[in-house]
Amino acid sequence: MLALIDRVVSLGSPRAALKRGAKLEDAGQPRRAFTLFSRAARAGNAEAQFCLGRCYLKGSGVPVSRLAGAAWLERAAEGDWAEAQTLLATLHLYGLAGGTSNVAPEGALFSRVAPAATTAETPDYHQALKWARCAAEGGSAEAQALVGYVLTSGPDELRDLAEADLWYGKSAAANCPQGHLGQGLSLLRNAKDFSGHAAAAEALRRAAEAGLPTALYLLGVMHERGAGVPASLETAAGYYRDSAEKNVRSGQARWGLALLEGRGVARNVVDGESWLRRAANAGDHEAAALVGDIYARGGDLPPNYAEAAIWYERAAQSGHAAAARALGLLYLTGAGVHCDPDEAGRWFRRAAEGGDRQAQADLANLLLSGNGSAEDGQRTRQLFEAAAGSGDLVAAFNLGVCLAEGVGILRDDRRALQWLRRAADGVVNAQYWYGRMLAEGRGVQADPEEGRLWIERAANAGMLDAEVALAELALNGVGGPRNHEDSLRLFRRAAEQGHVGAMFAVGAMLGGGHEVAEDRRDARRWYRLAAEKGHLHAQMMLGRFLARGLGGEQDVREARVWLEKARAAGLQDAQSDLDQLAGATELALARPVR
DSSP states (O other), rough: HHHHHHHHHHHSSHHHHHHHHHHHHHHHHHHHHHHHHHHHTTTTHHHHHHHHHHHHTTTOOOOOOHHHHHHHHHHHHHOHHHHHHHHHOOOTTTTSSSSOOOOOOSTTTTGGSOOOOOOOOOHHHHHHHHHHHHHHHHOHHHHHHHHHHHHHHHGGGGOOOOOOOOHHHHHHHTTHHHHHHHHHHHOOOOOOOOHHHHHHHHHHHHHTTTTTTHHHHHHEEEHTSSSSOOOOOHHHHHHHHHHHHTTOHHHHHHHHHHHTTTTSSSOOOOHHHHHHHHHHTTTOOOOOOOOHHHHOOOSOOOOOOHHHHHHHHHHHHHHHHHHHHHEEEEHHSSSOOOOHHHHHHHHHHHHHHTTHHHHHHHHHHHHHHTOOOOOHHHHHHHHHHHHTTOHHHHHHHHHHHHHHHHHSSOOHHHHHHHHHHHHHOOOHHHHHHHHHHHTTTTSSOOOOOHHHHHHHHHHHHOOOOHHHHHHHHHHHHHHOOOOOEEEEEEEEHHHHHHHHHHHHHHHHTTSSSSSSSSOHHHHHHHHHHHTTTTTTHHHHHHHHEEEETSSSOOOHHHHHOOOOHHHHOTTTTHHHHHHHHHHHHHHHHOOOOO
């Protein structure tokens, strides 16, 4: 009976069929509604064609077909139906007006008529602009915002910011949320002072009241920075939270960071990590790097270097230079991943190519230690050369070191000296290297006095190797007066900061034969500290002190342990001490017991 009524209605005017179809659709009877829309649409009714197109897009009463939906929308658009023109423009804007994938962009009109799906295609901005203009000129506020968007964000040949601003203004005047958003972005782009930012914030506030996620996020940024609105971390955090809950990737990252650091909200590391992880999974490489930092540094959460490596790599693959360097350090030390200097070099290089200056130094040090291939050395030297030529002093230093050590290029002390001199005006390490080369006469006639001055300058800046080098110069009277007191003071200062060579030197000076007060007990202590850190000569000297009872009790057994360690590591001088120790033992055993 109901089907008969529908048929009778459809035999009447297309308008009557459309009207009954709309009622049936509202009543939850999509299949019957589709039949009536179809008959009215085929009779040429533009509104029915629009409704039929929506049915195909939504799968309402018929299997989903984006191709059929777009075709019916185009017929309705050609009949000057503004909603069809606007929706068709949206489909073209997101590359959804052809093909078979069922993707729906997040948007005001389209989100009401199409299901979410998974695959996007190439946008057709020209067709989007064509149909959006038709609807915009007919007074559609949503279409006016769409025109503004295409003119702002489309390909270069379509961009016209001045015209875009006019359309956004018209849309905003009609109180369209998308129009307010576009107007806010336009004002923000052109803002030069607080009042300009304030006008932008007002437009964004009206868009945010309608729940537009981008507006919520931008208001958070503005409140965090105090741009056109009172600075308030609490207010900013609220906007970040709201935008995060609406799946704005940057909002999730900012909200996670706020929770992580307690910025405007109670600190909650667990929830902060969770939001940062969501942002990272959505493709935010900065959030991925922060998650890596959380696991690498530990603190509130236990350190997990394997997990850190996963997130650092995700960020590094997206071009995050600092994350690439952090991943390189994990491979260099074998923390959470297998120890692999070559893999460390690969990530250091990516970080260096991304502009991380510290990674440039890490890469140079890695290559100087003998790791990395000849190709790595050449590429690294080329990277340093390009950066140094543009005035980067750190790169100039690294290029100088490459030239001085023959990394990626034939050794050239003269050119090395030129680059090191240029870098020495701002890089402490370069001051040390430049001074050393002057003192040694590498690339230039030896000038110990000038070399000592540069090394002293680096030492005064706190560079340990420079302090040790200056102590050696003072010890031997090279490039300036011989001064064992100064030498011991410099060695001791470096030793107290962990320099192993300086620890041995302090022991040697206190052990006797120098122009300082002898203190064999303290000398033995410093020898032990250096020996425990693997210094071969310190191991041998500690063995001698223990064997002879210098600076403390005699301990032949421990003396033999340290001497054997030194010999096993390649220090042949320790063999004579072991021979003497063995001879003394045999002599003691041969003595008659009384």
